[in-house]
Amino acid sequence: MGISQPRVGKNTFVSRLELPRFTPRKKEENASYRIISKDGKVQIGLQQISFFKRRRYWKNILTTVLQLKWRWMFVIFSFGFLLTWTAFAIIYYIIALVHGDIGDHYTGSNRCIAQVGSFTAAFLFSLETQHTIGYGFRHITTECGMAVLFVFLQFILGIGVQCVIAGLVVAKLQLARRCGKTVLFSSKLCVGTYDGEICLMVRVGNMRQCNLVSVRGYGVLMERETIEGNEGHYILRETSLEFTSENGGDYINLFWPAVMYCVIANNPSKFVDRLLDDGSELAITLEGIIESTGQNLQVRTSYKPQEIELGKKFFDLVPKYIHNNDQKSYHVIDHKDFHLTEIDPNWIQHFEKN
Structure with a gap:
């Protein structure tokens, strides 16, 4: 495991992006030119998508709705309820109008819907019917069979709308990316030595008590290269990286914060130069399974040269072992030093050798 060769030539994965021209400025300013933000968001927008292509979103409406922000979901849910209330209110009003129940002048006792003599009353009856609030003065009668039929249909449709909305809310709350908010990456990436090899090192940790299983890490080094004779355009070259655990295994144990390693096997000094170039960005992804729910989890971050x-x-x-007076023993991890780094005494010796 380690670093694969850059994908170049015919098989190169090349993206031509309209990116701001990258000039050597202050390091703090360069940090804003990220393709992947620190919290894992892909900062690439899509432009000039035709209306016919956008119709593809409706072919997978569940995913489209789940990816909306909460405020837009609230708007959709509100309009969903208002639409059904209003639609059936109009139907009840028309039934009452055809039957001659509308107007204050009507004094008969054989109305289709008791005490429904205006659209406002029809709307309130529709709301009470759909949510089974309980009828007061307004209630259905046996005078009009059509009104009874639509009350029956509204009961069924109302239950369906509430089930769909409740399901969407639960599904959005259980999105794996929300659970990924508790996975922590170190603020810095270290280049040092481990087990006699020059490695990239990233610390990761899980802040929740629930366990993550089958955890693996990998990365992509993205390098911008200017296209000759075409100002403002760049070729984006990718180099794949594979991270392993301390013992060299593919899976990483996250019972406590762990360090992932990527061995730089070929020409470390040249690779470090590429890594520290102003146009480079290293994106790291962590994948695993949430043990309690079985959901797949994917979180990512990126590192700039600074x-x-x-x-x-x-x-x-x-982990420190603690035994208290209640005869309860447990281990604790001090997260205060999660991002803390120290000098690698073997760095100069190994780097000069390579």
Whole structure:
């Protein structure tokens, strides 16, 4: 496991992006030119998508709705209820109008719907029917069979609308990306030595008590290269990276904060130069399964050159055993040192050798 060769030539994955021209400015300003934000959002917008292509979103309406922000979901839900209330209110009003029940002058006792003599009353009856609030003075009678039929239909439709809305809310609350908010990446990426090899090192941790299983890490080094004779356009070249655990295994144990390693096997000095170039960005993705729900989890972050520390390694975080007077024993991890790094004493020796 380690670094694969950049995909170049015929098989190169090349993206021509309309990106701001990257010039050597202050490092703090360069941080804004991220393709992947620190919290994992892909900062690439899609332009000039025709109306006919946008219709594809409706072919998978569930995913489209779940990806909306909460405020838009609230608007959709509100309009869903208002639409059904209003639609059936209009139907009840028309039934009452045809039957001659509308108007204050009507004094008969054989109305289709008791005490419904205006659209406002019809709307309130529709709301009470759909949500089974309970009828007061307004109630259905046996005078009009059509009104009874639509009350029956509104009961069925109302239950369906409420089930769909409740299901969407639960599904959105259970989205794996929400659970990923508790997965923590180190603020810095270290380039140092481990087990006699020069490695990239990233610390990850799970803030929740629930366990993550089958956790794997991988990354992509994205490098911008200017197209000759075409100002403002860039070629985006990718180099795939594979991260492993401390023992070299593919799966990473997140019972406590762990460090992921990516061995730089070929020409480390050249790769470090590429890593520290102003136009480079290293995106790291962590995948796993939430043990309690079985959901797949994917979280990501990125590192710019100013967030990479050479000749450093992460401070060791070791679970401490605690035994209290209640005869309860447990281990604790101090997250205060999660982002803490220290000098790697073997860095110069190994780097000069390579």
